[in-house]
Amino acid sequence: xxxxxxxxxxxxxxxxxxxxxxxxxxxxxxxxxxxxxxxxxxxxxxxxxxxxxxxxxxxxxxxxxxxxxxxxxxxxxxxxxxxxxxxxxxxxxxxxxxxxxxxxxxxxxxxxxxx
Amino acid sequence: xxxxxxxxxxxxxxxxxxxxxxxxxxxxxxxxxxxxxxxxxxxxxxxxxxxxxxxxxxxxxxxxxxxxxxxxxxxxxxxxxxxxxxxxxxxxxxxxxxxxxxxxxxxxxxx
Numbered sequence: 001x002x003x004x005x006x007x008x009x010x011x012x013x014x015x016x017x018x019x020x021x022x023x024x025x026x027x028x029x030x031x032x033x034x035x036x037x038x039x040x041x042x043x044x045x046x047x048x049x050x051x052x053x054x055x056x057x058x059x060x061x062x063x064x065x066x067x068x069x070x071x072x073x074x075x076x077x078x079x080x081x082x083x084x085x086x087x088x089x090x091x092x093x094x095x096x097x098x099x100x101x102x103x104x105x106x107x108x109x110x111x112x113x114x115x
Numbered sequence: 116x117x118x119x120x121x122x123x124x125x126x127x128x129x130x131x132x133x134x135x136x137x138x139x140x141x142x143x144x145x146x147x148x149x150x151x152x153x154x155x156x157x158x159x160x161x162x163x164x165x166x167x168x169x170x171x172x173x174x175x176x177x178x179x180x181x182x183x184x185x186x187x188x189x190x191x192x193x194x195x196x197x198x199x200x201x202x203x204x205x206x207x208x209x210x211x212x213x214x215x216x217x218x219x220x221x222x223x224x225x226x
Contacts, residue, residue, distance in 0.1 A: 101165060
């Protein structure tokens with residue numbers, strides 16, 4: 001069974017540009033999560049999809065971030081325009097079950113550097 | 116606010132036992148996870164505790180005390196491959212399935 005995959009693995013962009021990150025969850029997992037780790041800080045929750053619907057987007061930092069999951073399969077996270085403080089590692093995770101005990105399977109992350 | 120504390124770094128030798136502590140002060144609690152993350156790789160699930168007590172899984176065990184806001188991960192018979200970052204994460208009742216992470220503990224195992 002393939003794990004959670006993320007593309008690209010690394011991205012370097014200039015301030016003001018747009019970047020789109022992609023996440024492919026484990027097949028059959030309805031729940032998809034985005035997290036972010038800024039250097040020196042802990043991994044922080046961004047949002048949670050159940051199928052194509054946003055269940056919880058309380059962690060999205062501002063309206064420069066747009067997440068979509070059309071069709072309830074893969075998801076994209078767009079940052080437009082990117083700022084220096086957006087640099088970090090963006091993780092995607094998926095789970096089959098919904099609820100507090102559901103194991104979340106993480107992807108390897110996309111390292112975003114904004115210069 | 117939510118606060119989860121772990122030691123930043125720990126060192127140990129092959130074959131030894133190490134205990135990584137995690138304390139949390141959160142507004143609500145619905146379970147605690149431990150994840151292992153090797154550099155540049157995905158965090159991988161190790162354990163989930165929601166009731167007080169010890170959960171054992173091979174060389175790894177995890178303990179939870181809800182009254183003390185405290186958990187530990189115990190690694191026995193350490194191997195070089197156990198060198199990694201160990202992440203403590205809490206699920207809050209209000210937040211549904213969002214994980215609240217500590218900063219992680221980097222464990223270095225030497226021969």
